[in-house]
Amino acid sequence: MAIMGIKKSICVVMLLVCAVAAVGCQSTKKQAHYSDIYKEQPSTIYVAPIVDHSLRRAVRSTEDSAYNASLNTAAQQLFLTATDPLVNNGYYVPGPLASAQLAATEARTGRQLRNENLSDYAHDLGIDAILFITLNRWGDAGDGWTVEVEYVLRSTTSGNELMHAVVEATKRYTLDFKKRPVANPLDQAFADSNRCDLATAQRCRLVEVLNRYVLKDLPSGRHARQQRTERYIASHPEFFTLRIQPDESVEVVKNELELFD
């Protein structure tokens, strides 16, 4: 019995050592991989409009136009879902409508913007880094959708590339007896809630998961903690007046911001 107990405790200790080693490796790797982000510590990231290099079909039938529309929708979804993982990491990211308004004031195309000086974004708009997403190609392997996307995060102050990732993602599906893709419940839910066809839903979910996977691992923003405090203060526009009585009982009077002013 005693031997069994020792064995168990050895196992537990070994597992703990492995876990600590794994956690340690992950953090060093992250620090090495995102060293520029740690150095520059951007707090505001703007997602530039998607540069879409994927090929469209020449329209000869309704099937071709449906295919093209599906790719367009998926590209839009790639843009829409890029903000959430960044926001969750504590960065300030303008939403899709704000980004569209900012993009409308920009004369340069996405490709030009990626290679040119971005200091005006830092001075005029207070943006620290710009995320460029390039959709290179779409593929259909017969049993799944494939997409190749390039992510580049460039600093507006130094012009350095803070992150560069080229990812090829595949979403496998099963075929039914008529050789049509079978609906995964999550894809079906997406198709229902967004009123689109299954192929579009599958592509949209593929790019959404891809965004989440690639961008979730970024280090937390510089102001992540402060942002939380500021958000709390902003959502509590109240001031308190404390009156300590002679018997040391405390009387609290809540003042609205306007009255306090």
Add this chain to the structure above:
Amino acid sequence: MGVKKGCYAIVIAVSMVWLLGGCSGGYKSTPRNEMFAYQNRPTYGSLYALAVAHAERLNASLAEDTLHPGLYAEYGIALAMMGHKGVACRMLNAEVAAFPESRGMVRRIKERLMPDMLADTLAGVRDSANLLQLAEWAYDSVRALQPLPYIPSVIDSTDTAWIAIQTPVDSVTGPVRLTANQKRELLEQQQQADKLRQQFVRDSIAAAKQAVQDSIAAAKQAKIDAREAAKKQRKIAQKEKEKARADARKERQKQAKKRSQKKNK
């Protein structure tokens, strides 16, 4: 035992049905879904739905005391695109108040969407804490509201949208104390605004109905015209055919005559 088993079976069946019903989802109005719809079909109706979804999300996040970055700005931009510039400006100011790093971006957006309101900055959030101004805004926005499209669901949801749009404004500006006269004036203005709004909704529904009826009548007329035109065309073609046949017959007769004359000679 049998009864117990039966009860278990019923409970399991009911819970399965409930679970499946829950899983099947259906359409959910969230800012992202509405944004998806708006990007695929940018109409006034989808923009309206997007603004309402943002307002609901903003209300929910204010209730939870957590603010999502960019939420005020998104809502403000949607409202500005719909023509409600006054309240949109207030929303953009609120975004700057909550997230000072957005100042430059908000300024650029204002330059683009409401250049006449550039001077209305952060101070305006507190100064505009006046319900009379809100009522004026309500009155102006009814007048400024563009004609709604013919989507019945949008027209039906006008009241909900109205409430949803007003609530975040109240939470930003805070409560205000009014004199009796001001209250009376406000009440009158609100009643006037309500009347105008109801009239507007009624008019827009009637206009939408009329437009649908007109389009149906026009389609019917077009069908009838097309049928008559086709009939005429057919008659003309038939006449031409008959003429051609008559000509051919005459030609044949002439040739037969010539042949008989030759034979006689």
